[in-house]
Amino acid sequence: MSLEKRIKVVVAKLGLDGHDRGAKVIARALKDAGMEVVYTGLRQTPEQIVKAAVQEDADVIGISILSGAHLELIPHITKLMKENQLNDVVLVVGGVIPPQDIQTLKDMGVDQVFMPGSNLKEISEFIKQAVAKKRGQKVERAS
Amino acid sequence: MSELLERALKGEEIAIAKLLTKIEYVDPEGMKALEYLAERSGSAHVVGITGIPGAGKSTIIGALIDEYVRRNHRVGVVMIDPSSPFTKGSFMGNRIRMQDRSTLDNVFIRSLASRGHLGGVSAEALMLIEALDGLGYDRIIVETVGAGQTDTEVVSSVHTIAVLTVPGTGDEIQALKAGIMEIGDFYVINKADKPEAEASYISTKFAIDSAEVNFRDGWKPIVAKTVATKGEGIKELVDMFEEHRSFLESKGIFRQRIVDRRVKMVELIVRRNIDQVLQKAVEENKKDILMIPLLKSVEKIQGDLIAKIGRAH
Ligand code: B12
Ligand SMILES: Nc1nc2c(ncn2[C@@H]2O[C@H](COP(=O)(O)OP(=O)(O)O)[C@@H](O)[C@H]2O)c(=O)[nH]1
Ligand SMILES: [Mg+2]
Numbered sequence: 001m002s003l004e005k006r007i008k009v010v011v012a013k014l015g016l017d018g019h020d021r022g023a024k025v026i027a028r029a030l031k032d033a034g035m036e037v038v039y040t041g042l043r044q045t046p047e048q049i050v051k052a053a054v055q056e057d058a059d060v061i062g063i064s065i066l067s068g069a070h071l072e073l074i075p076h077i078t079k080l081m082k083e084n085q086l087n088d089v090v091l092v093v094g095g096v097i098p099p100q101d102i103q104t105l106k107d108m109g110v111d112q113v114f115m116p117g118s119n120l121k122e123i124s125e126f127i128k129q130a131v132a133k134k135r136g137q138k139v140e141r142a143s
Numbered sequence: 144m145s146e147l148l149e150r151a152l153k154g155e156e157i158a159i160a161k162l163l164t165k166i167e168y169v170d171p172e173g174m175k176a177l178e179y180l181a182e183r184s185g186s187a188h189v190v191g192i193t194g195i196p197g198a199g200k201s202t203i204i205g206a207l208i209d210e211y212v213r214r215n216h217r218v219g220v221v222m223i224d225p226s227s228p229f230t231k232g233s234f235m236g237n238r239i240r241m242q243d244r245s246t247l248d249n250v251f252i253r254s255l256a257s258r259g260h261l262g263g264v265s266a267e268a269l270m271l272i273e274a275l276d277g278l279g280y281d282r283i284i285v286e287t288v289g290a291g292q293t294d295t296e297v298v299s300s301v302h303t304i305a306v307l308t309v310p311g312t313g314d315e316i317q318a319l320k321a322g323i324m325e326i327g328d329f330y331v332i333n334k335a336d337k338p339e340a341e342a343s344y345i346s347t348k349f350a351i352d353s354a355e356v357n358f359r360d361g362w363k364p365i366v367a368k369t370v371a372t373k374g375e376g377i378k379e380l381v382d383m384f385e386e387h388r389s390f391l392e393s394k395g396i397f398r399q400r401i402v403d404r405r406v407k408m409v410e411l412i413v414r415r416n417i418d419q420v421l422q423k424a425v426e427e428n429k430k431d432i433l434m435i436p437l438l439k440s441v442e443k444i445q446g447d448l449i450a451k452i453g454r455a456h
Contacts, residue, residue, distance in 0.1 A: 003168045003419075006231065006256070031232035036256045041239030051245045052238060055252055057160040085157055 007035040007131050009060040012049040013042045014077070017067035022095060022116075026062060026123065033124035046076035054084050059131045061086075066095040071104060078109040090130040094118065148176040151278060156251065159278060163253060166274050167267045169412070177270060180277025185401050187219070187276035188388045189283045189300070193326075194307030199333040200286050201240035203307065203371035208244045210374075210381045211282045217249040219280030221271050223264070225288050226256040233257070237286060251280060257288060264300050266411035269404060272300070298326050298359070299403040303387050305329040305380075308347065311339030325356065327364050328387055335368040335376065344368055360396050362387065417452065424448045 011027045013020055020042055027039045040052050053061050063077065074093065081089060093105060094114035102113045112126055147165070150158035165173030190207075192200045204220060211218045222237040233256035238245075245252045255267055264287060275283055285301060298304065306327035330351065332344050348366045358364065365383055369376035391397040424447040425432075432440045 005164065005168050027234055031227065031234045032230050034230045034232045036226070036233045036235065036254075038235045038238055038254045040241075041236070045243070047246055048243050052252075054157050055160050055245055056254060057164045 008056060008058045009035050009062055010038045010040060010053045010056055010058040011062040012040045012044045014044055014049060014063045014065050015067055015069050015073050016043060017065055018042060019066040023064035026094060029120040030124055046073060046080055049077065050080040050084055053086060053089060058089060060090040060127055063093045064095050070097055071101060074105055074110060075108055088134045090134060145172055145176060148179065159251060163271055163274060166270050177274055180274050184273055184276035187281050187283045189272055189302050190384060191285045191287060191301035191304045193287045198307040198309050199371045200307055201237040203333060203369060204284050204286055205240050205242060205244055206371050206374045206377040207284060208250055210377050212247055212249060216282040217280045219275035219283045220252040221255055221268055222286040223255050223257055223268055223288055226258045228259060266408060266415050269300055269408035269411060273408060299407050302391055302397060302400050303328050303384055305331050307331045307333045308343065309334055310337045310343040328362055330364055330366045332368045333371050336370045340368060362390060420451045421448055424451060
């Protein structure tokens with residue numbers, strides 16, 4: 001009688017960064033795409049974000065960062081994720097990220113980076129597919 | 144015993160989190176673990192915090208966590224937010240008020256979507272309470288969506304209910320009308336830093352004092368004032384919660400409430416399972432419903448439902 005698990009996402013604002021419009025837009029869009037979104041709010045430390053993901057048993061951590069401090073802070077996230085055995089958790093990052101930093105972030109362990117103007121449908125589709133892959137499910141094409 | 148349960152019992156948070164998910168989704172391993180945990184549970188004091196959105200429920204829970212931790216308790220928190228009936232998605236923002244409480248040792252916080260359940264507590268919520276209790280969290284706080292008649296369901300599942308009201312919103316009157324003035328063991332005038340708080344306090348107190356009802360369990364509700372954002376009145380509130388716990392224990396109600404909670408949990412699990420089967424039966428009979436007379440449709444679906452349930456055993 002077990003039920004199909006809904007996708008659970010922790011959306012967080014990392015570091016000293018008051019731009020929360022994008023994070024809220026994303027949280028709402030993922031909710032509308034049928035996901036259960038835990039929004040942890042502004043000015044979160046890497047420790048707080050990873051702890052929330054652990055306790056919520058999140059499938060996805062979504063970081064929004066527009067402060068320019070991503071190269072400095074994201075490694076803390078990926079390190080803590082490893083330490084906490086969150087190996088099957090998808091990590092996506094969005095916000096003001098210069099194109100030349102994208103590959104660096106991916107090398108750190110970020111699954112995908114979304115820049116300003118990213119299409120919301122594409123974001124939710126990416127997340128659905130990435131979660132399905134990590135769960136070992138067959139990946140369905142978007143309709 | 145599964146490896147996951149073993150690790151969870153040792154207090155490993157990632158294992159607890161994964162086990163709770165398995166329980167939430169009635170996975171066989173989760174249900175077996177829940178059965179084991181239910182044999183060890185029964186000592187946690189479960190406190191329900193309810194009230195309209197924006198009343199300060201999540202903020203006060205943050206403050207309550209601090210006070211309980213100071214008193215060396217292990218605190219489990221379940222915060223329920225509504226799911227969209229259309230997309231099934233949910234936006235859960237209660238963690239915003241938790242600051243870094245979840246990084247404290249001995250504090251486990253979990254958000255839960257209501258998933259179509261209309262009352263204050265769902266099967267999932269009751270299962271998580273039972274599990275956290277069995278895992279040794281001895282103070283469990285539950286935040287429930289809104290406040291209204293549906294919240295009366297909370298009554299049979301938690302030991303102590305605190306209804307939060309906001310000064311100056313006419314909340315007290317609304318609360319009286321909605322019947323929630325009958326469910327609280329505590330009425331907490333939060334945001335007591337607002338000038339309207341005193342008037343709210345007086346009118347709520349008057350409503351309680353002049354109520355001609357037999358109070359639940361024979362406990363006369365207490366009206367309290369707090370400023371959750373500053374932690375004011377929290378120590379006193381926890382003192383009174385503890386007093387209420389002792390009161391329930393002395394009357395044998397503490398134990399009774401746990402029995403009621405389990406009965407409710409079993410009922411809700413069964414109801415949800417039946418609901419799943421029912422939806423399937425309706426889906427399969429969709430075409431026929433239009434073709435055959437109304438009463439025949441009802442009989443047909445009922446027959447299918449019973450047959451399907453019979454087959455499941
Ligand atoms: C609006 C805005 C503000 C508002 C913020 C209001 C709010 N509550 O959010 C205000 C006026 C307060 C503000 C203040 C400041 N701002 Co400003 N602000 C902007 C602006 C114009 C738009 C940001 C925005 O809301 N966009 C709309 C949302 C929907 O887009 P988004 O956040 O990019 O999100 C999209 C994607 O990035 C992605 N995404 C974002 N997050 C996530 C998360 C996940 C999980 C995923 C999957 C995707 C994703 O998906 C979204 C949809 O496509 C940008 C410029 C710009 N064009 O980006 C500057 C900008 C971000 N601000 C900037 C600066 C410098 C500041 C200030 C320091 C200015 C100052 N000197 O005071 C302050 C700092 C405030 C603070 N406390 O941090 C700089 C940052 C420079 C940098 N990073 O190197 C920018 C880039 C402007 C610039 N060109 O200089 N700002
Ligand atoms: N002035 C004041 N604001 C408060 C108090 N408690 C909570 N708030 C604020 O009320 C808003 C809603 O709080 P929240 O805890 O999210 O309410 P909930 O929806 O009931 O969980 C937040 O902006 C809080 O900061 C209080 O005691 N005084
Ligand atoms: Mg809340």
